[in-house]
Amino acid sequence: MDLAKNDMRLFSGIAASPGIAVGNLRTIDRRCARVDEYIVGQEGVAAEIERLKGAIAKTRVELETLKDHLISSTGDEHLFFIDTHLMILADERLFTETAAFIESGLINAEGALRQTIHRYREFFAGIEDVYLRERISDVETVIEKILCNMTGKAQAPISHDGTQTIIATHDVSPADILQMDRSRIIGIITEIGGTTTHTSILARAFELPAVAGVEGITDLLLDGSPVILDGLSGKVVVNPDRETFLDYLQRKRHYEYVESELLKAAVLPSETLDGHHVLLKGNVEVAEEGESVLRHGGEGVGLYRTEMLFMNRVAMPEEEEQYQVYSAMQQAIRPHPLTIRTLDAGGDKLLEGVVRVGEQNPAMGMRAIRLALSMPDEFKKQLRAILRVSAAGRVAVMFPMISGLEELRRARALLEEAKQELVQAEIAFDRNIRVGIMIEIPSAVVIADLLAREADFFSVGTNDLIQYSLAIDRSNEHLADMYQPLHPAVLRSLRRVVDAAHEAGIEASICGEMAGDPLFLPILLGLGFDELSMVASSIPRVKRLLRRCTIERAREITAACFGFSEASEVDLYLKSAITGSFEVSFD
């Protein structure tokens, strides 16, 4: 089809960072990837290997220089990704595998690097965990930089032409996002990536709308065209016609109006009409998100997922590095409390070289607390780092995927050892640090009364609890309809957990996605949860509904929900009850 330059084009991708941006498209091809592969013969091999070495060394110097620059301009809390890239560069296999391709194929270094990236792509594509799969983007960024150094083509910084610019590019590195003029560059479209890449996380932290996974957009010669980027639905419209343009303008205004109204109300107390207070907190992965939690009206962090720090590396981070990273988070959120969850990761791909590889069923494999308990010295490094941060403010530690008392006791014993080591080293920490557990395995629900005697608080991980209770893989899009938060088994589990917690005099919170969806609020409130922790941008919507509820009405609604025996019935009833009682609709 031969489309005229000005025809409207619609693209669909992945909604990577919310918001609607309207501007001019600027296509940037930062790939030096379009390099030829050719035979150099046996006599050329040594020279190609030298070129490869030289380009890797040059890339390392560049990254270190960039790191120094960013430390002085933006502070060091953004630097986790450069460390990730340096780590990839330091991995011997990058060099040895590429050199092996040069030697076996008698080809140039650029061609060999292409083959290396293919191999990495294949490896990452086979990884089930979405987060880990998307780490390929970091590897690609590093290899691009090496290629650029080899071909002598410099990667120019991403710029704008003075107008409100939306960038379309194959991929964009987190460093690009930090360096770009974000007053002019108002949206990002990438051909690859997904919601959990470092780039998307930073885009969300900076509230820069983004759509990822729009294949082929940079090949279409659309430079300079007007474009609408909808980071809420993952749609991109190039050359919108008048009607579409006006429609999106309207949506943009509406979105921004609702967001600003919600934000204004975000500072109001999170309590019901009859004065019942429920703590609303944020879930975070990097320190950048701390400020956003506070701005959205969060009263602390209820779930700090520490996995990010452990990704893409051949060795575990040392205690000092962990301490620095957790401290940055604590500083971002203080004086509010911070709950740090210990490493919740699974096996081989993540910690390659450190733990056993190749599990058939990673969701039920060597993961989370099991993994931590299997390497006590590494686990204690993390515990000491967390304890050290506790000296500076209200910090709690939380263990993921506890299935029974043995695990909790062993984890607590290691925590005690970590405390003793700090005492001996005369390092300060909070001796009364609170120790919580995540309830996300059905066995933990069943013995919640026993666990409640030995934990200081519960936090329900509904994402996993639903998956394990209903035997529905949470990341399988084909089963999405069967993933039912309102399944009677899930509701009864929640009730059991909160009751067991309160009988033992400890608090119960929820930090799974259920906490951030206003639809579930009356039930969570009616059941008596003390705290809800969610992605920062959900806090204002949940707070708005909370402030329209009374605890009495929430309890009535909850009681009615327990009268149904199918999730779909509960869903129907809940929507109409909320709409009827609190003027919030779910269309």
Ligand code: PEP
């Ligand atoms: C959960 O399972 O609900 C949870 C919060 O943990 P994660 O999503 O990190 O597994």
Ligand code: MG
């Ligand atoms: Mg979980």
